[in-house]
C-alpha cells in the first residue's frame with residue numbers, strides 16, 4: 310500500500326503538483342491518467358524519490374518515505390521495481406546481464422541460482438531467444454518486456470511503470486498491460502502505472518487517479534469512469550471519436 | 560549556471576563519486592573494463608602522434624643547428640627532453656582530453672537522458688560512484704604507462720627521422736638521448752600525467768552526469784567537457800611547473 314498526503318511539487322515558479330492525496334492498494338493495478346504535461350511523470354518520480362516533494366508525505370505501508378534519509382530509503386528502494394518510459398535498459402549490457410544486474414548488485418545468490426532466476430523472469434515476460442542480444446538489437450516492445458523482467462527480478466513489493474505501452478501497437482500494448490496485471494495479482498504488489506491510453510484504462514484500471522494540470526480531479530475505477538459528471542475527465546475520456554460513438558451506443 | 564555554482568556542484572559531485580563501492584567484485588571488474596576502454600584504446604593515437612612529433616622535433620632541431628660549435632648529439636638530447644618534459648605529458652593530455660573526454664561525457668550523458676542513471680538510482684545504486692569512480696582510477700593508473708610509451712615511441716620517431724633524412728648519425732643521436740638525464744624531470748611529468756588523468760575523467764564525467772534534455776544537449780556537454788578539461792590541463796600545467804620546477 311502506498312499513500313500520498315497533500316503532496317506538492319514545483320519547479321521554480323512552475324507548480325506541477327498541487328495538494329495530491331490518494332491511497333494505492335496492494336495487489337491492484339493503480340493507474341495515474343491525465344493529459345501530456347499534466348504531471349504524471351513528476352508524480353511518479355516524486356513517489357519513488359527521484360524528485361523531492363516540497364510539502365506533504367508519502368507512505369510505504371506505515372513508513373514515511375519523505376522523512377527518510379538516503380540510507381533508510383535505500384532499504385525501501387530494494388523493494389521497488391521501475392519500468393521507465395523509454396525502458397532505460399543499460400546499453401552496454403546484454404538482455405540477460407540487464408536482468409541479472411540487480412541480483413549481482415544486491416543479492417547473495419550463487420551464479421546458478423542467479424541464472425535460474427534470470428531465466429524465470431525472462432520466461433515470465435515471454436523473452437525466449439534474445440538473452441545474449443544488446444538492447445539496441447531488440448524491438449521496442451521487447452525492450453519494455455525486458456525492462457519489466459529487470460524490475461521484478463528482486464521480487465519487489467512495489468512496481469512502477471511510466472507509460473509501459475507507449476509507442477506499441479494495440480495488440481502488444483494489451484499483452485504488456487495484462488502481463489503487469491497478472492504479475493501484480495500473483496505477487497500482491499502495489500503497482501502504479503502512468504498512462505494516457507484508454508485501452509489500458511478499460512483493461513486494467515482497478516483504481517484510477519485522474520490528474521488535470523497537477524490537481525487531483527477524480528478518482529475511481531474503470532467501471533465508474535463512463536458515468537462520471539466530471540467535465541475535464543469526460544473531455545479526456547471521450548477525446549476520441551471511437552469512445553464518443555461507444556458512449557452514444559451505450 | 561554561474562562559474563561559482565559550477566565549482567560547488569563539481570565538489571558535491573566528487574563527494575558522491577568518492578564513496579565506498581557497493582560490491583568490490585563488480586568494482587574491480589569495472590576498473591579492468593575501463594582500463595581497456597580508456598587506456599588500451601588510446602594506445603593507437605598516442606603512438607601515432609608521438610612518433611610524428613618526435614620525428615618533427617628531431618628534424619627541426621637538426622635544421623636549426625647551423626652553428627658548427629653546437630654538437631650533433633644535441634638533436635637526440637632535445638628530442639628526449641621535449642618528449643619527457645612537455646610533449647608526452649601535456650600534449651598527450653590535451654589529445655586524450657579530446658578523445659577520452661568526449662567519449663566519457665557522451666557515454667554518461669546519454670545514460671542520463673535515456674534515464675539509465677535514474678534506473679541505477681532507483682535500484683539504490685550510487686550512480687556517480689558506480690559510473691565515475693572506476694573511470695578515474697583506471698585513467699590515473701594507466702595514463703603513466705601511456706606517458707612512458709609516448710616518450711619511447713617519440714624518441715624512436717626522432718631517431719628514425721634523423722636516420723632517414725640523414726641529419727645526424729645514429730650514434731650521435733643515441734649519445735644525445737643518454738646525455739645528462741635528470742630523473743626528477745620524469746617524476747615531474749608523471750605527476751602531471753596523473754593530475755591530467757584525474758582532470759579529464761572527473762570533469763568529463765561531471766558534464767555528462769548533469770546533462771538535461773536530449774541528444775543535442777549530450778553533444779553540447781561533450782564539447783564543454785573537452786574545452787573545459789583542456790583549459791584546466793593548461794592551468795594545472797602552469798601551476799605544477801611553478802611548484803615542481805622552482
Ligand SMILES: Nc1ncnc2c1ncn2[C@@H]1O[C@H](COP(=O)(O)OP(=O)(O)OP(=O)(O)O)[C@@H](O)[C@H]1O
Pocket residue numbers: 320323325343344345346347348349350351352505
Ligand atoms: N525536471 C523538471 N524541471 C522543470 N520542469 C519540469 C521538470 N520535469 C517536468 N517538468 C514540468 O512539469 C510538467 C509536467 O511534466 P510531466 O513530465 O510530469 O508530464 P506528463 O504528465 O508525464 O506528460 P507526458 O504524458 O507527456 O509524459 C511539465 O510542464 C514539465 O515541463
Ligand SMILES: [Mg+2]
Pocket residue numbers: 349350351394471503
Ligand atoms: Mg510522462
